[in-house]
Amino acid sequence: GAGVSQTPSNKVTEKGKYVELRCDPISGHTALYWYRQSLGQGPEFLIYFQGTGAADDSGLPNDRFFAVRPEGSVSTLKIQRTERGDSAVYLCASSLTSGYGYTFGSGTRLTVV
Amino acid sequence: ELKVEQNPLFLSMQEGKNYTIYCNYSTTSDRLYWYRQDPGKSLESLFVLLSNGAVKQEGRLMASLDTKARLSTLHITAAVHDLSATYFCAASPHNNNDMRFGAGTRLTVKP
Incomplete structure (x- = not known):
């Protein structure tokens, strides 16, 4: 596609639920990165993929967070027990x-209520 | 671990004035980036600086890099209202390909 597409654009979930956030990168881009940005702060690094493999996952805050990129294109960030x-x-x-x-x-705005 | 600090965090300027935003980073970095973010929007790439002494200019913005001082600056010349936004610098850890961001400088340009 023309740009990086993220879905959904907004997600409201209840505390304790599981969520998946999707990223569709620009076609042919081999490197893919996930960041988290809280209000009024700079983006915080989470994980970086080179192809299908996670080259650096040191930013994932804990084991509730997991990300995959099985075919080296679309990536899904998964959060358990939000x-x-x-x-x-x-x-x-x-x-x-x-x-x-x-x-x-453009990002996915996640709100856990 | 690479830490990136920006100052000031908030900047209010009059139109037509000049000012500089500073970005310090704590350890060796291979690349330095500047981004712009408008409220509710994603990040727009402004500059990528790759070597000591690098200087890049686009319109009223000019970015420079001093790797020995671990310092990058973003200079604003004759500010206009359209430059109002949050500006982030980011650095890549040595031999690593991701970025670490500063907290951002929220710039407001007043008439």
Whole structure:
């Protein structure tokens, strides 16, 4: 596609529920990144994929967070047993090669009530 | 771990004035980025700086990098209202391909 697509754009869920956030990168982009941005703060790194594998998952806050990219294109960020503190905008970015020319999606605003 | 600090965090300017936003990072970095974010929107790439002494300019914005001082600056010349936004710098850890962001500088340009 023309840009990085993230769905849904908004997600409201109850505390304790499971959610999946989807990122569809620009076609041909091999690198994919997930960030989390809380209100009034800078994006916080979560995980980075090069192809199908997670090259760096050091930013995932705990084992409730997991991300996959099984075919090296679309990625899904999965959050189990959601907590109110998980509420944030989750941003996805992709690049043609690692480290250059990042394009960000519009984000998924997650609200845990 | 790479830490990125920006200052100021809030900046209110008069139109036509000049100002500089500073970005310090704590450890060796291979690349330095500047992004713009409008309220409720995603991040728009402004500059990528790759080497010591690099300077890039686009319109009223100019970014520079001093890797020895671990410092990047974003200079605003003759500010206009349309520049009002939040500006983020980000650095890539050495031999790593992701980015670590600063907290952002919220710029307001007043008539």
